[in-house]
Amino acid sequence: MTTLFTRIIQGEIPAQKLLEDEHYLAFLDIRPVRPGHTLVIPKKEHDYLFTLDDPTLAGLLPFAKRVVPALEKVTGCKRVGVMVAGLEVPHTHVHLIPMNAIPDLNFAHATDTPAQDLAAMGEQIRAALQH
Template sequence: MSTLFTRIIHGEIPAQKVLEDDRYLAFLDIRPIRPGHTLVIPKIEHDYLFTLDDETLAGLLPFAKRVVPALEQVTGCKRVGVMVAGLEVPHTHLHLVPMNAISDLNFAHAKEGTAEALAAMGDRVREALRG
């Protein structure tokens, strides 16, 4: 059975995809803890970050790094925090969270994003990525 994220990769579930290549995908979290909260995943379906093959693991952070300047530009945050929780969906993923304080990295702040707000943020991030 495919994970929710694999279904997003295959276009079966809509998502605000902001960056994609043949190995990785970055898309906005539908329950952001901060505006611009982005998930970065490998396209291979694999549950646990620390059991990924070395090549896939080695490429994940450089791919995620490409998204960070766009998130900083669009949100005006001081930093983009990175979290790996890995319990919500059994598919390896990084959380990129625009933040101004460590307290911003708190899932208690998560709330469902509206389709309109997510689409607007997705447009802004994609535009910033195009430079």
């Protein structure tokens, strides 16, 4: 079974892609906890973070780290929180959540975001990644 995230990688489902290389992809969550909430995934479809092969696991956070300065610049947050829950989609993913306080990580605050708002946020983050 192909996951939702693999379909995003393959371009079958639209997403606000922020950064991509041959092994990883970062894109905006369509139900963000906070503006700028980003998902970082390996392109290799695999269900559980802790059973990934070591090279893929070792590259995931360094790739995610490349997105953080742009998230901080665009959102003005104090920090970018990192969360791995792994139950929402059976494809390893790391949540990068711009935050100012611990309650900002509460998934109960997640809301569907209009496509035009996600597009605007995506443009700002991509522009910040270029600098």
